[in-house]
Amino acid sequence: GAGVSQTPSNKVTEKGKYVELRCDPISGHTALYWYRQSLGQGPEFLIYFQGTGAADDSGLPNDRFFAVRPEGSVSTLKIQRTERGDSAVYLCASSTGTGANIQYFGAGTRLSVL
Amino acid sequence: QQQVKQSPQSLIVQKGGISIINCAYENTAFDYFPWYQQFPGKGPALLIAIRPDVSEKKEGRFTISFNKSAKQFSLHIMDSQPGDSATYFCEAGGNNDMRFGAGTRLTVKP
Numbered sequence: 001g002a003g004v005s006q007t008p009s010n011k012v013t014e015k016g017k018y019v020e021l022r023c024d025p026i027s028g029h030t031a032l033y034w035y036r037q038s039l040g041q042g043p044e045f046l047i048y049f050q051g052t053g054a055a056d057d058s059g060l061p062n063d064r065f066f067a068v069r070p071e072g073s074v075s076t077l078k079i080q081r082t083e084r085g086d087s088a089v090y091l092c093a094s095s096t097g098t099g100a101n102i103q104y105f106g107a108g109t110r111l112s113v114l
Numbered sequence: 115q116q117q118v119k120q121s122p123q124s125l126i127v128q129k130g131g132i133s134i135i136n137c138a139y140e141n142t143a144f145d146y147f148p149w150y151q152q153f154p155g156k157g158p159a160l161l162i163a164i165r166p167d168v169s170e171k172k173e174g175r176f177t178i179s180f181n182k183s184a185k186q187f188s189l190h191i192m193d194s195q196p197g198d199s200a201t202y203f204c205e206a207g208g209n210n211d212m213r214f215g216a217g218t219r220l221t222v223k224p
Contacts (some may be wrong), residue, residue, distance in 0.1 A: 004157070013202030033212070042120070042214040044157065050164050056211060091157055101146050101212065103205075 004106035006092050010102040012112045013082055019076040032075050033103060034067055043091055049075060050097055057082045082113045088108030117141055118206045120215025127222050133191040135218045137204035140185065145208040147180060150191045152201045152217075160203070162189070194222045 005024040008038055009065045013019050027031050035043035045059040056066070064082075069075040079086055089110050095101040119138045127133045137147075148163035164171045164178040164187065171178045177190040187206075191198055199222050204215040 028130065035214070040217075040219075042216040045213060048211075093157070101208070102148070102160055102163070103158075103212065105150075107155070107157050 004092055004104050006090075006106035006109050007063060010109065010110045010112070011113065014114050015082060015084060015114075017082050018081055019079050019111065021079075021111070023075045023077070023088050023092030023094075023106060024094075025073060025075070025092070026051055026104055027044070027073075029094035030072070030097035031095045032069060033093040033095075034077050035093070037089045037091055037108070039069070042110075046077070055114075079111075082111075083112050085110055086114045117213045118204060118215045120204050120218060122218060124219040125221070127194045127220065129194065129196060129222055129224050131194050131222075133194045133198070133220055133222070134188060135202055135204070135220070136186065136188045137206070138184075138186045139172070139206040139213075141206070142185070143208060144206045146206070146212070147178065147187050148205050149176075149178065150203045150205060150214075152203065158203055193219075195219075196222045196224050197215050198222050 007022045029071050033048040033075040037043045047057040054071045058103045064080045066078045089108040091108045095103045117140050121136050143169045149161045150158035152159045162173050162176045163209040164180050166182050175192045180187040201219050203217045206213050
């Protein structure tokens with residue numbers, strides 16, 4: 001694809017529900033990142049994948065958050081038992097995984113937990 | 115943990131002026147320092163980036179200055195324009211371990 005695609009663009013859910021956020025990276029990019037951005041803040045690192053494996057998941061805030069990338073391309077961020085504090089924009093980025101580490105970002109998914 | 119500190123939080127500059135945003139990092143293993151520009155409702159987009167083997171990089175009106183010993187780097191926007199009004203983020207890292215600063219909201223007044 002032309003760029004990183006994230007779906008849905010907006011997600012409204014109720015407290016306690018389960019949500020899945022999808023990221024389609026640029027074709028051929030081996031590295032994929034998830035960030036969370038609250039209003040007026042910089043992106044907060046959550047997890048990054050190199051291929052199918054999570055190379056660093058130290059940013060996941062707790063065990064309600066989980067991410068997968070089973071075939072090394074599309075990734076899904078999963079949030080269980082959502083809380084109002086989870087409301088934020090969730091950004092995905094991909095990079096070639098080599099060289100200059102330039103990250104290409106999607107437009108994000110705005111999650112609102114009511 | 116805040117590995118990258120960015121200042122100021124917000125900045126107002128007159129059209130034609132110079133905008134300066136600063137970042138400091140802690141991890142001496144970091145070897146890649148990009149700046150991103152973000153408009154409302156959009157993801158961050160790469161503006162300019164530098165490696166620690168040079169002290170300055172210029173692309174058009176945008177310049178990065180890098181001080182390895184001080185572990186600091188800054189973005190200079192010359193001849194600032196209203197269209198430059200956005201939020202700017204520095205990032206630092208390497209080996210795909212990248213961390214963002216908290217951002218600077220730049221407003222360029224006509």
